[in-house]
Amino acid sequence: MRFFNSLKFRLILILLSVALIPLLMLASFQLSQYMTEITQSIKTQEIEIASSNAKIIDNWINSKTLHLVELNKAHPEFSEMDMKKTMNTLKIVNQVEQEVETSLVADKDGNCMIDNYTSRPNMADQAHFIMAKETKKPAISDIMESEKSGSRIIAIAVPILDKAGNFLGIIQSNVLVKALESNIGTVKIAESGFAYLMSNTGNIIFHREWQRTGKNYKQFTTDENTINIFDQNVLVNDSDFIQYDEDDGTKMVGAYATVPTTGWKVIVTAPSNEVYQHAEKAKLISIFLIIIATVLVAVISVIVANRISKPIRIAAGHLNTLAKADFTKDLPNSLMKRQDEIGDLMKSVNVMSKSIRNVINGVINET
Numbered sequence: 001m002r003f004f005n006s007l008k009f010r011l012i013l014i015l016l017s018v019a020l021i022p023l024l025m026l027a028s029f030q031l032s033q034y035m036t037e038i039t040q041s042i043k044t045q046e047i048e049i050a051s052s053n054a055k056i057i058d059n060w061i062n063s064k065t066l067h068l069v070e071l072n073k074a075h076p077e078f079s080e081m082d083m084k085k086t087m088n089t090l091k092i093v094n095q096v097e098q099e100v101e102t103s104l105v106a107d108k109d110g111n112c113m114i115d116n117y118t119s120r121p122n123m124a125d126q127a128h129f130i131m132a133k134e135t136k137k138p139a140i141s142d143i144m145e146s147e148k149s150g151s152r153i154i155a156i157a158v159p160i161l162d163k164a165g166n167f168l169g170i171i172q173s174n175v176l177v178k179a180l181e182s183n184i185g186t187v188k189i190a191e192s193g194f195a196y197l198m199s200n201t202g203n204i205i206f207h208r209e210w211q212r213t214g215k216n217y218k219q220f221t222t223d224e225n226t227i228n229i230f231d232q233n234v235l236v237n238d239s240d241f242i243q244y245d246e247d248d249g250t251k252m253v254g255a256y257a258t259v260p261t262t263g264w265k266v267i268v269t270a271p272s273n274e275v276y277q278h279a280e281k282a283k284l285i286s287i288f289l290i291i292i293a294t295v296l297v298a299v300i301s302v303i304v305a306n307r308i309s310k311p312i313r314i315a316a317g318h319l320n321t322l323a324k325a326d327f328t329k330d331l332p333n334s335l336m337k338r339q340d341e342i343g344d345l346m347k348s349v350n351v352m353s354k355s356i357r358n359v360i361n362g363v364i365n366e367t
Contacts, residue, residue: 011305019297027290031283038279043241046189046255046268046275051239053187053195054257054266057180061156061261064175065138067097068158071171078105078160078171100173101146101153105160107169108133132157132170140262143177143197143205152177152206181206184266189254190277193270200263202235221247234265243272311335311342315349322353330354 072078077085090103106112110124123129131139141155154177157170184206187195196212197205204212212220217230226244233240239257246252253276254269273280318331330353335346 009305011308012301015301015304016298019301020294023293023297024290027286027293031286034286035279035283038276038282042253042275042279043255046253047239047241047257049187049189050195050255050257050266050268053184053268054259054264056183057197057259057264057266058261060180061140061154061259064097064099064156064173065140065158065261068156068171068173069138072158072160079162079168081105081107081169097173097175099176099179101151101176102148102174104172104174105169106172108167126155128155128157129170132159133167135159136161136165136167142199142203142262146174146176152181177206187268189268189270190274191270192274193254193268195266195268198234198265198267200235200258200265202230205264223247234267242269308342311338311346315346318349318353322356328357 071089075085075089077089086105090105104112106123106129110122110126110129112121112123126141128139128141131137136159138156138158141157143152143154145151146153153174155172155174157172159170160168162168181197184195184197185208189195194208196207198217199205202216202218204215204217207213218227221227223245226246229242229244233242234256239255241253241255243251243253251272252269253272254267256265256267258265314331314335318329321329331346331350336343336350338346
């Protein structure tokens, strides 16, 4: 208890408070700012990756759509439903467009009048046909399997209108999406992160784990929080950053962006520990440096406090010796040589001690 009531202990507390409190506050603030900036940078980077890939997909689809629109404008035989002329035109399309697997024309009731591959059933109940008919604008199907080759394709349907704007049917190209999927498949985030494509209804259009392709994402998760994130965020908003848990407990971070033409979602995702590993490493280094700084400040505080309190303790002991009528001892010369206030104090005590000694010696000599 004596130590805790001592001047040395109080000096240590004062020095630690003066040095450590500002140091820890500043270090904590800077560390917090650093982590915030790193987190924001990661969010921005992942959103940019998702957005850039969504833009690539959108441009690719728009180029195919624009080609059909221009083809429709340049060939009046489509609106005339001239079978022979239309067949010749579609053959040219297939020869020029390597990514187009098949092309067809359907009338307003969905009957395929021309198909350069084989006859098809009525397509009036297909979503992209209905959309093209109702909106009188180009419509894109979700990715589906080709009847011809088993390859994955999308149907791009452009409405055929008469001069009065009445719907006559569609011209459609079934386009291979291998190039599109290859682009998505090359996206890599951190060490094991990746990108995948999802429809606006939650069906997975493309995924590196082929077992998931063509199925709804809910078939692969039972976590209610994850389902809410996708239902209330991913499938509703255009773009954002997300954090969720896999069923095995892996914490994931990612971002998504919407393909404007189709409403598809490009999702990039990676394990949180991989994405933030450099930030966490920097955080640990910062904490380690703070601990080292704290220890150094504590050691310096003890040394400084000891340098101040020790001479005072020696002086107090010397005065106690004088109080016991022992005037034979002097203070150490090392304390006399100090050029600070402590040195002045020691010199004054020593002068007082010598003065008392001289007085006593004088009294003794007179008697």
